[in-house]
Amino acid sequence: xxxxxxxxxxxxxxxxxxxxxxxxxIARLSAQAKINADKKAKKQNYLSENILSDADIKKxxxxxxxxxxxxxxxxxxxxxxISDIFAQEVQKRIGIKEQEISKKYxxxxxxxxxxxxxxxxxYKKVLAEKKSTDAVIRSIAEGLIVVDSKGKxxxxxxxxxxxxxxxxxxxxxxxxxxxxKEEQLISLVKTSKDEENKEIELVSQEDETKKVIRAxxxxxxxxxxxxxxxxxxxxDITKQRELDRMKSAFVASVSHELRTxxxxxxxxxxxxxxxxxxxxxxxxxxxxxxxQRNLKRLxxxxxxxxxxxxxxxxxxxxxxxxxSVEKIIDESIEGLFTWANTKSISIQRNISSGLPEVxxxxxxxxxxLVNLIGNAIxxxxxxxxxxxxxxxxxxxxxxxxxxxxxxxxxxxxHLDKVFDKFYQVSERSVTDITGTGIGLSxxxxxxxxxxxxxxxxxxxxxxxxxxxxxPLRK
Amino acid sequence: xxNTNIKILLVDDESDFTQPMSFWLKSKGxxxxxxxxxxxxxxxxxxxxxxxxxxDLNMPVMDGVTTVKKIREFNNTVPxxxxxxxxxxxRISEATNYGxxxxxxxxxxxxxxxxxxxxxLRTHKQLKK
Numbered sequence: 010x011x012x013x014x015x016x017x018x019x020x021x022x023x024x025x026x027x028x029x030x031x032x033x034x035i036a037r038l039s040a041q042a043k044i045n046a047d048k049k050a051k052k053q054n055y056l057s058e059n060i061l062s063d064a065d066i067k068k069x070x071x072x073x074x075x076x077x078x079x080x081x082x083x084x085x086x087x088x089x090x091i092s093d094i095f096a097q098e099v100q101k102r103i104g105i106k107e108q109e110i111s112k113k114y115x116x117x118x119x120x121x122x123x124x125x126x127x128x129x130x131x132y133k134k135v136l137a138e139k140k141s142t143d144a145v146i147r148s149i150a151e152g153l154i155v156v157d158s159k160g161k162x163x164x165x166x167x168x169x170x171x172x173x174x175x176x177x178x179x180x181x182x183x184x185x186x187x188x189x190k191e192e193q194l195i196s197l198v199k200t201s202k203d204e205e206n207k208e209i210e211l212v213s214q215e216d217e218t219k220k221v222i223r224a225x226x227x228x229x230x231x232x233x234x235x236x237x238x239x240x241x242x243x244x245d246i247t248k249q250r251e252l253d254r255m256k257s258a259f260v261a262s263v264s265h266e267l268r269t270x271x272x273x274x275x276x277x278x279x280x281x282x283x284x285x286x287x288x289x290x291x292x293x294x295x296x297x298x299x300x301q302r303n304l305k306r307l308x309x310x311x312x313x314x315x316x317x318x319x320x321x322x323x324x325x326x327x328x329x330x331x332x333s334v335e336k337i338i339d340e341s342i343e344g345l346f347t348w349a350n351t352k353s354i355s356i357q358r359n360i361s362s363g364l365p366e367v368x369x370x371x372x373x374x375x376x377x378l379v380n381l382i383g384n385a386i387x388x389x390x391x392x393x394x395x396x397x398x399x400x401x402x403x404x405x406x407x408x409x410x411x412x413x414x415x416x417x418x419x420x421x422x423h424l425d426k427v428f429d430k431f432y433q434v435s436e437r438s439v440t441d442i443t444g445t446g447i448g449l450s451x452x453x454x455x456x457x458x459x460x461x462x463x464x465x466x467x468x469x470x471x472x473x474x475x476x477x478x479x480p481l482r483k
Numbered sequence: 484x485x486n487t488n489i490k491i492l493l494v495d496d497e498s499d500f501t502q503p504m505s506f507w508l509k510s511k512g513x514x515x516x517x518x519x520x521x522x523x524x525x526x527x528x529x530x531x532x533x534x535x536x537x538x539d540l541n542m543p544v545m546d547g548v549t550t551v552k553k554i555r556e557f558n559n560t561v562p563x564x565x566x567x568x569x570x571x572x573x574r575i576s577e578a579t580n581y582g583x584x585x586x587x588x589x590x591x592x593x594x595x596x597x598x599x600x601x602x603x604l605r606t607h608k609q610l611k612k
Contacts, residue, residue, distance in 0.1 A: 299499050
């Protein structure tokens, strides 16, 4: 049993050596595993971070598969096969993608060319419309000028060029105020909304003759209400002016000629009527009175025509002086009382106390009031009421005088026309006491001469109210 | 010729016209009634028969056309002659729709009115027969 401890020692040594070898091997394996894991992770990162070329992909695949199959010949064959399949697959997919892209591109190109065709057609249509509009504008007899918001001429048709003796090419794009002659036009460009029609006198450069041009202007606004320019239509009214002047001269001359025989007839009838020539019968008196009354009516008409032609020609003489409105109203009513009484119409006055004096031509304002009150009497049935009122205007800068009746009234559509010369409301005439249809035109001219306004208000069947203003002296 | 049996109704608000016109017609032997308005005319016709009417178009309240229309509602036979101061009065054609025998313009001589009256009366007499 002496050898037993030795064997035990040897056995222990061998076991120790084997354990040491095993531990070393395990340590090496674990180190190799760690290196492999690092390598793999690195490769993973590389793959995920970079876009690989086909060669890279092939190489990576080789490595992966070689690793997996431990580089046998069979492994090489499999690797090649897989690479080929992979390459073919990639090629196929690229082909499909290419087809998809070119199909989409074709659709886009097709749509684009259709849109282009539509746009072209529209452009051609707009161009044709523009040409026809241009042709219309070119051929209209009235002059047409369009200026932008800065006063530069955008468009000027041949008629406007003729009227202004200017060439469009010289003017387009230039401010309208560039030439001295266009100074009048600046005023037309500056036309306010209240003043849409203007008459301007021009001395033509070419024929040196005076022209009277009526300009009707309108502001051009964009859809959002911004002023983008102004369009003016110019009409040559030189001839019309001349005719108006001739007509006024004719009326004035004829009226003067008519007055002479009228005075002769009127005086002769008066001599018979007041028995200077001897006794007359009741019937003779009746009819001579009618003749006399109608002669007065005719004289009144002729005087009205004369007045109107003088007013229109600006030849009416006015003698303004400080005057009391109350006095003017009283005097006007006084002369009409007898006539109103024949129809049992009462004339009431409603005058504010302490009204300031007005600077007016006494006789002319009496003429206005007699016309208005006379009309009221004419169109008010028996037992009606006429009210003449006077008071300070709401603004306090003028005196408002109105004549209101309880007559047949005026339909609303005729209200702004009753001041027109010889205007008649269809159902019956709205004329002055003489029935000439010019009494209201004269009243309007006289009021306007004094710087006042005149207007009518009415509801059919509810009577009419005529009001005029007389500005107070500042 | 005795015209006293013939009764004329003169409808016009202007007495300066009706006075000499009625005097003249009376001087020709006719009986003449004067109505200063359309309403008065209708009242007179309803109260007593008239042979012929002279109707002015331009009257306040009820104008000539309306009066003619109202008369025709109850009398379809009486001859009516329109009186107008305006040659181109549009209301004349309107009045024609209700049956009128002629138009007498105020600017014309009374003799022209008389000729119209006699002709209308003759036609009316023939129609009656």
